[in-house]
Amino acid sequence: MTDTGPEGRLSERATIPTGVALRVIMRSGWIQATLHEGGMQNLGRLFVLVPVAKWLGLNRDGWNAFAQRHLSFFNSNPFVSPLGLGALARIEYDARTNEAATPDDMIGRFSTRLSTPLGAVGDELFWAAIRPQMSLLAVLVALFAGIWGAVVFVVGFSVYQYTIRWSLFRRGWELGTRVAEVLRDTKTKRLARYTGIAAAACAGAVFVALVVQMQTLVGDIVNATAVLVLCASAVTGFFVVRGRKSAAYALAVGLAWVGVVSIGVEVLSRFG
Amino acid sequence: MRTRVRDGVFAAGDSMIGVEQWCLLVLLAGLVAQDTTAGPQIRFCEPIVAGPIAGWIVGDVSIGVLFGIAAQLIWSGTMPAGMAAFFDANVGIVVAVAIGTLVGGSAAAFLWMVPVGYLGSALTVVERRVNGRIVDSVSSDDSPRVIGVRHMSGWVVSGARGALTALLGLSIGVFVIPSITTVIDATVSPIVLWAAIFGTGGGIALGVTWRYGRGRAAVVGALATAAALLVGRYLS
Numbered sequence: 001m002t003d004t005g006p007e008g009r010l011s012e013r014a015t016i017p018t019g020v021a022l023r024v025i026m027r028s029g030w031i032q033a034t035l036h037e038g039g040m041q042n043l044g045r046l047f048v049l050v051p052v053a054k055w056l057g058l059n060r061d062g063w064n065a066f067a068q069r070h071l072s073f074f075n076s077n078p079f080v081s082p083l084g085l086g087a088l089a090r091i092e093y094d095a096r097t098n099e100a101a102t103p104d105d106m107i108g109r110f111s112t113r114l115s116t117p118l119g120a121v122g123d124e125l126f127w128a129a130i131r132p133q134m135s136l137l138a139v140l141v142a143l144f145a146g147i148w149g150a151v152v153f154v155v156g157f158s159v160y161q162y163t164i165r166w167s168l169f170r171r172g173w174e175l176g177t178r179v180a181e182v183l184r185d186t187k188t189k190r191l192a193r194y195t196g197i198a199a200a201a202c203a204g205a206v207f208v209a210l211v212v213q214m215q216t217l218v219g220d221i222v223n224a225t226a227v228l229v230l231c232a233s234a235v236t237g238f239f240v241v242r243g244r245k246s247a248a249y250a251l252a253v254g255l256a257w258v259g260v261v262s263i264g265v266e267v268l269s270r271f272g
Numbered sequence: 273m274r275t276r277v278r279d280g281v282f283a284a285g286d287s288m289i290g291v292e293q294w295c296l297l298v299l300l301a302g303l304v305a306q307d308t309t310a311g312p313q314i315r316f317c318e319p320i321v322a323g324p325i326a327g328w329i330v331g332d333v334s335i336g337v338l339f340g341i342a343a344q345l346i347w348s349g350t351m352p353a354g355m356a357a358f359f360d361a362n363v364g365i366v367v368a369v370a371i372g373t374l375v376g377g378s379a380a381a382f383l384w385m386v387p388v389g390y391l392g393s394a395l396t397v398v399e400r401r402v403n404g405r406i407v408d409s410v411s412s413d414d415s416p417r418v419i420g421v422r423h424m425s426g427w428v429v430s431g432a433r434g435a436l437t438a439l440l441g442l443s444i445g446v447f448v449i450p451s452i453t454t455v456i457d458a459t460v461s462p463i464v465l466w467a468a469i470f471g472t473g474g475g476i477a478l479g480v481t482w483r484y485g486r487g488r489a490a491v492v493g494a495l496a497t498a499a500a501l502l503v504g505r506y507l508s
Contacts, residue, residue, distance in 0.1 A: 237475025
């Protein structure tokens with residue numbers, strides 16, 4: 001991306017300086033610092049877009065109007081927020097050349113309309129697919145190589161998130177108000193699906209690795225009570241989560257099996 | 273002062289975690305709470321990363337790795353998304369690992385992360401109310417610098433929330449968990465407790481990812497790992 005300056009917007013290919021884009025992407029990591037009920041990430045969005053305002057060279061009144069526009073409601077998944085931020089940066093850039101084409105309340109309406117799909121697509125991609133995949137891959141590595149699991153998680157997740165943040169910001173900038181096209185296309189859904197399948201494969205691998213490595217981790221599990229508890233808690237953990245109950249609840253049910261199985265084994269040994 | 277553990281039994285009466293370690297743990301908990309939602313979201317807050325760091329601070333990385341693996345599995349499907357009050361497993365793991373080194377990595381110390389996680393969750397609600405007041409104090413007449421300072425004060429509040437959660441969790445846990453551990457160890461085999469924890473974690477991992485491939489991918493992953501382990505054992 002080359003800097004043609006705000007006046008270059010009349011040219012066919014509008015560009016944003018790489019430095020400005022990078023500053024926005026880095027700041028987007030802090031978009032939720034003042035997350036709150038009501039405006040959600042509104043102050044965060046304004047904070048992230050400050051480099052754009054500076055690049056546009058706004059005067060005092062221009063900045064006040066800019067701040068007013070971007071203090072309206074905004075919410076998104078933090079990892080895909082650069083898509084909306086790129087689009088907003090583009091709208092601001094275009095408004096500097098043709099003020100009549102960008103009414104003052106447009107940013108507010110655009111942000112509100114974009115918030116729900118940005119949150120939904122981002123949650124589906126990051127919280128439901130990428131995080132479980134990296135978690136389970138890291139656990140798999142940690143079971144055999146200890147601390148390296150942590151390194152795999154941080155490096156792997158960073159590669160995912162910064163690649164996606166960068167490419168989404170660029171797409172948002174290119175499309176501007178037509179940014180919903182990205183949310184509608186199948187690429188993001190396909191990425192979520194393939195990542196999810198990889199996560200599921202890792203889950204199967206982790207289960208086998210757990211059974212094999214339990215002895216190294218906590219001691220010999222080759223006794224009837226431990227094996228029964230392991231199987232019963234795995235089955236209930238699976239169904240509790242599938243039933244949309246919390247993980248803490250699943251853990252409580254798993255621990256209840258310790259009591260049930262221990263008492264059962266004791267009774268059997270007395271009467272057997 | 274260093275941790276003194278005798279065969280996994282807490283030696284009462286000693287100060288087990290040094291002052292500098294307390295400070296580092298509280299600081300780590302603050303940074304972990306910030307990274308969870310407020311920023312920079314590098315995700316070093318995840319239990320598999322924060323656990324070993326906490327373990328390194330208190331002098332036992334292996335307990336950090338063990339607790340980190342278990343917590344990462346159990347909370348692999350947790351989403352700190354939107355305004356939902358999420359369970360704070362990340363600050364919980366820092367406290368659990370620190371307490372865990374006092375009791376020889378007992379499962380009771382691991383389970384201490386559950387009440388600590390709920391405490392973190394409750395304090396998150398307070399944190400967001402404070403954030404609301406910070407945002408209310410901002411006006412469009414403020415300069416970019418003022419906007420930046422106000423916004424980053426929310427980040428500081430988030431760190432304070434994590435530090436307070438850890439401080440409370442550590443202070444209570446240091447007194448409560450060693451006694452509970454003694455009772456639990458006398459009643460239930462630690463291996464059976466860990467079997468329940470890891471079994472639950474394995475089941476949750478399968479449940480969270482089940483919608484992708486309806487179990488076929490998990491079976492392929494399991495078979496591939498079993499085959500790789502068998503080949504590895506045969507070759508060695």
